[in-house]
Structure formats: C-alpha cells, structure tokens
Amino acid sequence: MRILDIIRRAGRSLRSAKARTLLTSSAIAVGAFTLTLTLAAGNGINAYVDRLVKSNFDPAELIVGRDKEVENTNAPDSTPREYDESIANISFGGQGSMQLKQIDDKDIRTLENLEYVERVRPNYQIDARYITRPGQKQYTLSVQSYNPGQKPELAAGTLPSKDLTDGQLVLPQGYVKLLGFNDAADAIGKTVDIVAQQPFTQEAIQQFVAEGGLTQPGTTAPEPKRQVTTYTVAAVSKPSVTALTPTGLPVLLSTKDGKELYDFTSTGTQQYGKYLYAYVRVQGAENEKVANDAKRKLKAMGFTVMTSQDLQASLQTIVNVLQGLVVVFALITIIASVFGIINTMYISVLERTREIGLMKALGMRSTSVAWLFRIEAAWIGFLGGVIGAGVALLLSLAVNPLLTEQLSLGEGNVILMHNPVQIAGLIIALILVAILAGWLPARKAAKLDPIEALRTE
Amino acid sequence: MIELADVSRVYGKKQNQFTALEDINLAIESGKSVAIVGKSGSGKSTLMHVMSGLDRASTGTIIVDGQDISALKSKALDRFRAEKIGFIFQSFFVQANETCLQNVLLPLEISRSSPSDRKRLATDALEQVELADKAATKAGNLSGGQKQRLAIARAIVSQPAIIFADEPTGNLDSATGDKVEQLLFRFNKQLGSTLIIVTHDQDLAKKCDIQVHIKDGKIVNVDSKVGRKRTQS
Numbered sequence: 001m002r003i004l005d006i007i008r009r010a011g012r013s014l015r016s017a018k019a020r021t022l023l024t025s026s027a028i029a030v031g032a033f034t035l036t037l038t039l040a041a042g043n044g045i046n047a048y049v050d051r052l053v054k055s056n057f058d059p060a061e062l063i064v065g066r067d068k069e070v071e072n073t074n075a076p077d078s079t080p081r082e083y084d085e086s087i088a089n090i091s092f093g094g095q096g097s098m099q100l101k102q103i104d105d106k107d108i109r110t111l112e113n114l115e116y117v118e119r120v121r122p123n124y125q126i127d128a129r130y131i132t133r134p135g136q137k138q139y140t141l142s143v144q145s146y147n148p149g150q151k152p153e154l155a156a157g158t159l160p161s162k163d164l165t166d167g168q169l170v171l172p173q174g175y176v177k178l179l180g181f182n183d184a185a186d187a188i189g190k191t192v193d194i195v196a197q198q199p200f201t202q203e204a205i206q207q208f209v210a211e212g213g214l215t216q217p218g219t220t221a222p223e224p225k226r227q228v229t230t231y232t233v234a235a236v237s238k239p240s241v242t243a244l245t246p247t248g249l250p251v252l253l254s255t256k257d258g259k260e261l262y263d264f265t266s267t268g269t270q271q272y273g274k275y276l277y278a279y280v281r282v283q284g285a286e287n288e289k290v291a292n293d294a295k296r297k298l299k300a301m302g303f304t305v306m307t308s309q310d311l312q313a314s315l316q317t318i319v320n321v322l323q324g325l326v327v328v329f330a331l332i333t334i335i336a337s338v339f340g341i342i343n344t345m346y347i348s349v350l351e352r353t354r355e356i357g358l359m360k361a362l363g364m365r366s367t368s369v370a371w372l373f374r375i376e377a378a379w380i381g382f383l384g385g386v387i388g389a390g391v392a393l394l395l396s397l398a399v400n401p402l403l404t405e406q407l408s409l410g411e412g413n414v415i416l417m418h419n420p421v422q423i424a425g426l427i428i429a430l431i432l433v434a435i436l437a438g439w440l441p442a443r444k445a446a447k448l449d450p451i452e453a454l455r456t457e
Numbered sequence: 458m459i460e461l462a463d464v465s466r467v468y469g470k471k472q473n474q475f476t477a478l479e480d481i482n483l484a485i486e487s488g489k490s491v492a493i494v495g496k497s498g499s500g501k502s503t504l505m506h507v508m509s510g511l512d513r514a515s516t517g518t519i520i521v522d523g524q525d526i527s528a529l530k531s532k533a534l535d536r537f538r539a540e541k542i543g544f545i546f547q548s549f550f551v552q553a554n555e556t557c558l559q560n561v562l563l564p565l566e567i568s569r570s571s572p573s574d575r576k577r578l579a580t581d582a583l584e585q586v587e588l589a590d591k592a593a594t595k596a597g598n599l600s601g602g603q604k605q606r607l608a609i610a611r612a613i614v615s616q617p618a619i620i621f622a623d624e625p626t627g628n629l630d631s632a633t634g635d636k637v638e639q640l641l642f643r644f645n646k647q648l649g650s651t652l653i654i655v656t657h658d659q660d661l662a663k664k665c666d667i668q669v670h671i672k673d674g675k676i677v678n679v680d681s682k683v684g685r686k687r688t689q690s
Contacts, residue, residue, distance in 0.1 A: 005566040016554035358550045361511055363539025364567045365532065451511055454546065 001368040010376040013352070024344040025384035027337035028430055032388025034330035035426055036418070040396060042323040043417035046316055048409065053312045055240060058147060060118075060285040063306040064111065064298055065277035067101040086274065102274035103303070110301075111280055116294060118283050121145060121255060122275040124262035129195045129226070131251065133179045143194070144250040145258030146170065147279065152252070156184035157235030164254035168234035169194075172249035176236060184236040191230050194251070196265050198225040227264055231257070334430070337384070338437040345377055345441035356445050357453025366446040373442035374435045381434025385427035393418060459485040459508060459619070459651065464517035466503050466674075477503040479674045481517070485667065487618070490645045490652040492662035495671035502623065504671060505655045509542050509621050510534045522618060539568040543612030543650070545641075547624035549604040553597030557588055557607055560596050564615045582614040583607075586640060602633030606640065613644050619651045620644070626661060638664065 014021045053059075066086060081087075086101045103122075111120045124145055130138040146164045155173050164170070171187060181187040237249055253261065266272045280298075285291040291307040298305045349356070356369055396416040403415045466478040477500045485491055495501040506512035508519060510526050519527045526537055543564075551560050561579040570578070583589045586606040591599065596607060605625060612620050622641060626634035638661060645652040654665060662668050670678040 001567050002569055002572075009566075012555060012559070354550055355552060358544075358546075359563070359567065360535075361538065361544055362564050362567050363535045363537070363542075365535050368567075451506055454550065 001364055001372075003371070006368060006372050007375050010372055011379055013348070014376055014379050017348070020344060020347075021380060021383065024337075024340050025380045025387065027340045028334060028381060028384025028434070029388035029391070031330050031334035031337060032385045032426060032430055033392045034326065034333060034388075036389045036392035036423060037395070037416065038323055038326040038330060039422050039426070040392070040416040040418045042319060043419055043422075044415040045319045047417055048413065048415070049312060049315045049319065051413070053308060053315065055151075057308045057311060058279070058281065059308045060283070060291075061121075061147075061279045061281045061308065062285060062291065062294060062298070063277050063311070064103070064280045064303045065101075066103045066107070066303065067276075068304050100276060102276055103278060104275075105273045107303075108275075108278060111278065111298075111303075116282055116297075118281040120281075121147065121279040122259075123277050123279065124258050124275070125266075125271065126253075126258060126262050127196070127265045128251075128261065129197050131175065131179070131192055131194050133190075133192050136180050137178070138195075139175065139178055141175075141194070142250040143258070143261065144252055145255045146252040152237035152249070153240045155236040155238040157188045157233070159235050164234060164252065164257075166254045166256050167231055168254065169231040169257075170235045170237050170252035171233045172251065173236055173238045174249065175251075184238075187233045187236055189232060191232050193228050193230050194261070196227050196229070196261055198227070198264060198267060199269055229257075229261070334433060338433060341377055341380055341434055341437035342441060344380070345373060345438045346444070348376065349373060349441050349445045352445075353448065353453045356448050357450040360448065360450035361454060369448075370442040370446035373445050374438045377434045377438025377442070378431045379434075381431040381437075382427060384434075385430040389423050389427065393423075458487050458520075458522060459483075460518075460520045461508065462518050462520075464507060464514045464519060466500075466507055466512065467515045477674050478507065478514070481676060483669065483676065483679070485651060485653070487522070487651055488645070488649045489667055490642060490665040491654070491667045491669060492665040493653065493655045493669045493671060494657060494659070494662045496657060499671045500674040501655050501671045503674075504669075505621055505623060505653065508653065509544070509619070510538050536568075539564065540615065541618045543615070543617035543620040545605070545608050545612050545620065545622040545625045547627040549601070549608045549628070551596040551599070551604050551607050551611070553595065555596060556593050557583060557596055557599070557610075558592040560607055561610050561614050564611060568615055570615070578614055579610075582610040585613065585644075586610045600633075601629055602636060605629060605633075605637050609637065609640050609644070613648065613650070616648060617650060619653060622652065622654045624656055624658075625654065626658065627656075 081099065084101070086104065087099050108120055108122055111117055126143040126145075128141055128143045131141045132138045148160075148162055151159060152170060155176075157170075159170070169192070171192065173184060175192075176184050176187050179187075179192060181190065231253070237252070239249060263272070280294075282291065282294040285294055285307070288307070288309050291309060295305040295307055359369060359372075360366070396414075396418060400414045400416050403409075404411075404413060407415060409415065461481050461483045464478060464481040465476065468475045468477060481504065493501045493504055503512065507514045508521075510521075510529070514527050517527070518525055521537075521541065524537070526534060529537060552563075558576075558579055561582050562575055565575045565578060580589065580592065583592055586609050588603060588606055588610060591603065591607075596604065599607060605628075612622075620641070625641060626637055629637060641652055641654070642664065644650060652665075654661065656662055666682050668678075668680040669676060670680070
C-alpha cells in the first residue's frame with residue numbers, strides 16, 4: 001500500500017471517531033500549548049536581553065578588573081581574604097560592604113600599551129554634589145564618563161562618534177525644565193554648573209589643626225573644598241526602553257572631564273587612582289572569537305575579564321533556567337498524553353479487528369497495517385500540536401500588546417516571540433512522539449491472524 | 458489450474474494435535490465453478506484457506522497457475538492474494554464508515570495499482586453489481602443484499618484469477634441470495650475467473666460445475682456435472 005493511501009485511510013478512520021480523536025489529541029495540545037508559549041517567551045526575553053546588552057554595552061569592550069568577582073555572576077563570595085593595598089571597601093548602603101581588589105593607574109597604563117587595545121576607560125565613581133544654573137535651584141545628579149559604544153537616545157543635539165568634546169556634557173531630559181530651559185532644543189549650547197566637593201584629606205585636617213582651628217572656641221569644622229565646573233550642553237538625552245540605569249539617566253562628561261572630576265573628589269581617599277574595573281576596547285572584539293582571544297591574553301596577565309558575550313550569557317542563564325523548568329512541566333504533560341494515545345490506539349485496534357483481518361486477507365502487508373495505525377497516532381499528534389500551537393498563537397496576539405505596555409518594552413517589541421521554524425519543529429516532534437506511542441498497538445494490529453480476525457460472531 | 462497434492466493441515470502440537478485436512482488431492486481447471494460442500498467442522502473452510510493462501514498447509518504442495526504457493530515467502534504470498542484472489546465472506550465485511558467507492562478502492566490500493574486507473578476500475582465494478590448510484594453512500598447504510606453485492610464488486614475489481622466465496626448467501630434471504638448467486642456465476646463465465654464456493658447449501662452447490670464433498674478433513678466424493686451427464690448418456 002502506498003504511504004499516501006495509508007495516510008488517507010488513517011485520517012478517515014480517525015474522522016469516524018471524532019470525539020475520541022479530539023479528546024486524545026487535546027491532552028497533547030496542552031503540552032504543545034505550554035511548549036509553544038515557553039519557547040516564544042524565551043525568544044522574546046532573549047531578544048530583549050540582546051537589545052539591552054547592545055544598547056548598554058559596546059560589544060567590542062571588555063570589562064577588565066583585578067578581582068575575580070568581576071567575572072562572578074552569582075552571589076558574591078563572602079570569605080574573608082588577606083589584605084593587600086589594592087583592596088577597597090565598596091559599601092552597599094547599610095547592607096555592609098564588600099572588599100574588592102581594584103585596578104590602579106599602573107594597570108591602566110599597562111592595558112593602554114597593549115597593541116590590540118584601542119581604548120581604556122576606567123570606571124570612574126564620580127561623586128558630584130549637585131547641578132545648577134545661575135538663578136536656579138540645586139539638583140542632585142549622577143555623573144558618568146561618556147561611552148561612545150553606548151549611545152543614549154537623544155531629545156535634542158548631536159553626539160560625536162568618538163568622545164565628547166572636553167567641557168561639554170549630555171544633559172538628561174528631566175533637568176531641562178528644572179533648570180529653567182524652555183525645551184530640550186533650548187538647552188543646547190547653554191551652560192550648566194556641576195559642583196563637586198573634596199572630602200577631608202589628612203593634609204586639610206593637619207592644616208586646620210596647625211592654624212589653631214581646634215584650640216580657639218567658636219570655630220566649626222573646616223569648610224570642605226568645593227569646585228564648580230561649568231559645562232556646555234551638547235545634547236539632551238531621553239530615557240530609553242532598554243537602558244540599564246537604576247538611578248535615572250546620568251549626566252555624561254568627556255573621559256578627560258570625568259577623570260578630572262573623579263580625581264578631585266577622590267584625592268586623599270583610598271579610592272584615589274583605583275577603579276573597580278575598566279572598560280577595555282579591543283579591536284574587532286564584536287567577534288566572539290577575537291574577544292575570547294583577548295580575554296585569554298589578559299587573564300594570563302592576571303586580570304579578570306568579562307566580555308559582552310559573557311555578560312549577555314549570564315543574563316540569559318536566568319531566563320534559560322526558568323524556561324527549562326516550564327519545559328520540564330510541559331514534557332511531563334506530553335508523557336501523560338502518550339499513555340492516552342496508547343490507550344486510544346489499543347481500543348482502535350480492538351474495534352477494528354475484522355477490518356484488519358480483511359485488509360490482511362486482501363493481501364495487505366503486516367508492515368502496512370502497522371503503519372496504518374502508527375499514522376493514525378501521528379495524526380493525533382499532529383492535531384494536538386496544531387491545536388496547542390494555534391491556541392498559543394491566538395493567545396499571544398491578544399496578550400502581547402498588554403505585556404509590551406506593562407513591561408514598557410517599547411513600540412514593536414513583543415515578549416511572546418513566535419518562530420515558525422520552532423513551531424514546525426515542535427509539531428514534527430509531537431508527531432514522532434505520537435508514532436512512538438502508537439508503536440505497540442500497531443504491532444498488535446500487524447500480528448493479528450487474518451483467519452482468527454475474520455472468524456465471525 | 459489449481460492443483461493440491463497430499464495436502465494436510467494439522468493444528469496444535471503433540472497431544473493436542475488436530476488434523477483439519479488430511480491428504481487432499483484435487484485438481485481444478487481454470488474457469489470452473491466449484492462448490493466445497495460439507496458440514497460445519499468438516500474442514501471445508503480450512504481447505505479454502507490453504508487454497509487461497511490465507512493459511513499454510515502443514516504438508517503437501519498447492520500449485521496455482523504453475524506457482525507453488527506453499528513455497529512462497531509471506532511477502533510473496535500477500536502479493537499473490539492481492540493480485541490473484543478475490544474474497545467474499547458470509548458477513549460481507551464491508552467498511553461501514555467508508556463509502557462504497559472507498560470500499561471497492563481498497564484492493565486496488567493494496568495491490569498498488571496506478572492511482573489514475575483506480576477510480577475507473579472501481580466505478581466499473583460498482584456498475585457491474587448495479588451499485589453505481591451508491592458510490593458516495595456510506596456502506597453502513599446499505600441493505601444486506603447490497604452489502605454483499607458491494608463485497609462482490611470489491612472481489613472482482615482487481616480482476617482476480619480465482620474468487621473464493623465463503624457461504625456468500627448464508628446471511629441473505631432467498632430473493633437477494635438468488636441475485637448474489639447470479640452475479641457470482643455471471644462473473645465466473647464473463648471474466649473466466651475460477652469460482653470456489655464454500656457452502657452447505659445443496660441447491661447452490663448443484664449449480665456449480667464441480668462439487669467437492671468433504672467430511673472429517675477428507676474428500677469423500679467429487680461430482681462433476683459434465684462427468685455425471687456423460688455417465689447418464
């Protein structure tokens with residue numbers, strides 16, 4: 001018998017038992033539904049993480065530090081360790097602090113001198129007091145040095161392809177009205193002041209004491225040293241849906257200005273000339289192989305390195321673990337439905353004993369008889385897959401706009417991202433599972449003796 | 458030509474042995490109509506099964522049109538049945554949930570005949586048994602006589618050399634039974650197919666060219682119409 005005829009006959013005999021077929025395949029459909037949604041959610045979240053990393057990190061930049069925690073994406077290691085000069089305390093507002101080895105200016109120079117390194121940007125922890133303009137109030141701010149690989153979305157102005165010009169800054173949109181500008185375009189070319197404060201250094205205190213500060217009554221603590229720097233607004237940034245900025249948008253300065261401000265605020269502290277990590281741009285490191293090559297070389301020099309691919313992978317690990325869990329549950333559903341198929345197929349074989357006998361008497365091969373039942377099972381798998389995936393698709397159509405809004409993903413980005421190849425693969429896999437489920441009943445059918453099967457009454 | 462030489466069929470093993478057929482020797486010329494007559498349990502059905510290749514003889518040889526079917530492998534035997542044999546059963550065994558046309562197509566699908574010819578052959582066969590207008594009707598909705606005519610259409614559609622009919626009128630009233638008989642003998646003459654009817658109906662048996670009487674697995678008597686006429690003259 002030709003396979004096409006077998007497929008047609010199998011389909012017909014399923015149609016003659018519609019309710020049973022539908023009920024059996026609905027068990028598979030539940031699994032298919034869950035798997036389709038899980039895969040879609042995985043696709044969507046991974047695409048989101050991808051966008052997130054791409055818009056926040058320069059793919060050619062490596063994060064280079066001295067401490068192994070730089071590479072650690074799990075909970076930090078809390079074992080006490082031996083002190084050395086490079087260790088600094090990083091405090092977490094009342095949650096205690098973490099001791100991390102830092103890289104220093106000497107390391108930065110070493111890195112800068114490597115032939116494959118294009119640029120090194122130390123991670124300056126700039127501690128500015130406030131931002132203001134003559135005649136306006138003072139507002140808090142966070143400051144970062146500009147990273148050309150991480151272009152912010154702009155409300156006005158333009159950005160240079162490399163670094164910002166010294167003396168210029170990128171102002172977040174939120175400050176435009178507060179600082180008395182009419183709108184974003186109005187702020188371009190105007191100036192703002194950033195005020196930084198130097199902590200007490202040993203020298204400052206010694207000087208204060210030497211001047212008799214403590215002996216004379218009525219004197220207060222020494223005035224901390226303050227520095228006012230005036231910058232021109234080069235561009236106004238606006239919030240991006242994929243920006244990783246827990247503190248709101250930072251004010252961006254040129255690398256040199258950033259370093260000056262950092263030096264001013266950290267002079268005399270244990271932070272001076274030390275950085276948790278530096279962004280090292282390696283030529284061609286968008287390519288994972290080049291990045292890993294550089295990583296290996298830097299590690300040989302005692303640095304700890306994280307590539308943007310590592311970062312992406314670490315973010316995706318969480319997603320993958322969750323996805324894996326749901327997939328396991330869906331697979332359990334499918335295993336349960338396999339027993340349903342086996343049961344249905346055994347009943348089908350029993351019901352059609354005479355039909356099987358007749359077909360065998362008419363010269364149908366046992367293998368053809370077996371395939372008739374396997375394909376009947378395959379139809380059930382196909383039906384279940386199509387129903388499950390179809391319902392999942394419909395649900396996604398309904399829910400995606402809501403989710404996009406709730407998670408503020410931005411226009412055109414969806415969290416349930418369906419991939420036709422994946423769905424087709426899933427349905428094919430379910431068909432194969434169903435064929436396997438139908439294997440034993442099909443064998444029973446194939447082994448029937450036509451004379452016995454045709455013995456009437 | 459069907460030739461059986463020393464054919465025996467034994468079921469079971471050792472103490473439980475049961476001999477259904479014993480030393481059957483029989484030769485049937487092509488195109489004849491043959492009745493295998495005997496009481497139930499006489500072995501007449503077993504004889505039909507071994508001659509049609511549904512069952513295998515324990516010993517002896519069965520040669521059909523020069524081919525020793527007792528030596529065939531199961532695949533070749535399936536093919537032999539698909540190409541050479543048509544079956545008609547007492548309980549019809551038509552597929553109730555399929556249409557008449559689909560029922561008649563089954564043997565053609567099994568013998569892998571070319572899809573372009575199938576429809577024509579099946580429609581022809583339905584016309585022959587006067588069921589052409591029922592082609593799209595579900596077989597389950599037919600009357601008993603119609604079902605048996607459908608079974609005849611299914612048996613003749615692949616133009617078999619031999620048609621086996623196991624009590625073809627056993628479940629029918631005499632009027633519809635007569636019609637079925639007429640059809641069977643017509644195709645026997647018209648197509649030249651050898652017709653072998655297993656029956657205990659003496660009237661039906663008498664209409665055949667040859668009557669083979671079976672008792673306890675042995676042939677007790679072979680009557681030939683032609684032969685009898687000759688002795689009478």
